[in-house]
Amino acid sequence: MRPANPKNKVQILEMAIPLFAKSGFNGVSMRDIAAVVGISAAALYYHFSDKQSLYLQAVAQAFANKDETLTKTLATDDPPEQRLYNFILKFSELIYQDANFLSLLIREMLDGDDERLQKLTRQVFRMQFSSIIDLCKELAPKFDPHLLAVSIIGQLVYHIETKQVRVYLKGGKPEHNDPEVIADHIFNLIMYGLKSNCSVE
Amino acid sequence: MRPANPKNKVQILEMAIPLFAKSGFNGVSMRDIAAVVGISAAALYYHFSDKQSLYLQAVAQAFANKDETLTKTLATDDPPEQRLYNFILKFSELIYQDANFLSLLIREMLDGDDERLQKLTRQVFRMQFSSIIDLCKELAPKFDPHLLAVSIIGQLVYHIETKQVRVYLKGGKPEHNDPEVIADHIFNLIMYGLKSNCSVE
DNA sequence: GTCTATATACCGATAGAC
DNA sequence: GTCTATCGGTATATAGAC
Numbered sequence: 045m046r047p048a049n050p051k052n053k054v055q056i057l058e059m060a061i062p063l064f065a066k067s068g069f070n071g072v073s074m075r076d077i078a079a080v081v082g083i084s085a086a087a088l089y090y091h092f093s094d095k096q097s098l099y100l101q102a103v104a105q106a107f108a109n110k111d112e113t114l115t116k117t118l119a120t121d122d123p124p125e126q127r128l129y130n131f132i133l134k135f136s137e138l139i140y141q142d143a144n145f146l147s148l149l150i151r152e153m154l155d156g157d158d159e160r161l162q163k164l165t166r167q168v169f170r171m172q173f174s175s176i177i178d179l180c181k182e183l184a185p186k187f188d189p190h191l192l193a194v195s196i197i198g199q200l201v202y203h204i205e206t207k208q209v210r211v212y213l214k215g216g217k218p219e220h221n222d223p224e225v226i227a228d229h230i231f232n233l234i235m236y237g238l239k240s241n242c243s244v245e
Numbered sequence: 246m247r248p249a250n251p252k253n254k255v256q257i258l259e260m261a262i263p264l265f266a267k268s269g270f271n272g273v274s275m276r277d278i279a280a281v282v283g284i285s286a287a288a289l290y291y292h293f294s295d296k297q298s299l300y301l302q303a304v305a306q307a308f309a310n311k312d313e314t315l316t317k318t319l320a321t322d323d324p325p326e327q328r329l330y331n332f333i334l335k336f337s338e339l340i341y342q343d344a345n346f347l348s349l350l351i352r353e354m355l356d357g358d359d360e361r362l363q364k365l366t367r368q369v370f371r372m373q374f375s376s377i378i379d380l381c382k383e384l385a386p387k388f389d390p391h392l393l394a395v396s397i398i399g400q401l402v403y404h405i406e407t408k409q410v411r412v413y414l415k416g417g418k419p420e421h422n423d424p425e426v427i428a429d430h431i432f433n434l435i436m437y438g439l440k441s442n443c444s445v446e
Numbered sequence: 447g448t449c450t451a452t453a454t455a456c457c458g459a460t461a462g463a464c
Numbered sequence: 465g466t467c468t469a470t471c472g473g474t475a476t477a478t479a480g481a482c
Contacts, residue, residue, distance in 0.1 A: 202399025
């Protein structure tokens, strides 16, 4: 039978990404991927040398351009506070909209060996983390910029990561999943803390 | 051959916990567990009806008493600020010392279906989250207590979760992994924010 | 309570036709 | 580039001896 719709590598990767995000490397078989792509499992080996190679390329594909997108929001002429808010809102929207990206990221932090994590930080986070750290230094020289950057990103990630769980916890409301509500809350907390009356409602 | 050292369920669970924490449900086989326990894979089926049952009981075992421990630090006569600091430090030490607990928790949030997540929040987090929310209301009535509680726990979890990755990021220092350094940073940030000079009290 | 042996299914990967 | 067929290995789980 003549193949009606031959696939290229990127198409296959894009279809594999949600599978790996949902079930992890060990939870997805080559047959599973082949099924959603619409070809046989054997055909996957024409495009990729083995399963690990397919997985790593899928992760790289899912992470591509994320760093660039975020770094751009930090490299403007706006005042530092505005740049921080823009970054927080952009990051919030990014991980809210692209659930696969966040899942794969968390899975990589759990499963990746030292070599892969090093590569990950270089490819995905280096520029962005560098920019946010410089911004932290500018905004609050008294704070350790590394700890501060992790605190900001940690809140963003965790608010989205716990989306599914939080509805069962006390005080959970639907609007807590709105990326803008999350961003406003984090910015306000980071800037002014609990003991301030400078807060912006 | 006479069995030299028969195992009970709890012993098996305790030995399975680090395996599931490190490699996840799909990354651990019944043979793997049997090997570290020191019995045959078939013998596991005397204690557990199937792999899923063993896994769920291992998770329950790993999570047992965590809620109680944390809730206790919140139920004292100390002033609210002191209670918040005690909670942050205790939580920081807890997830730093028990890496299996945090790994399993994150994996459950990725893999658990709605039913399991609901059970998880009831068993592990309900009292603790309830107490921290009441404390948040007391400390900062102007903030949404749910968002605030997630921000506090999110920072704690993320600082420890990224332990392995952060060494490759700008400004990373060994002392950033000290649970007390993390706790002090988070408490200070939460209470006073970056603009501490414009706080009222 | 643990063993050996085994049933059954699925896995990753390859061979060779088209 | 994709197919069918298949290999060798491993998975979960069971049967039955001790």
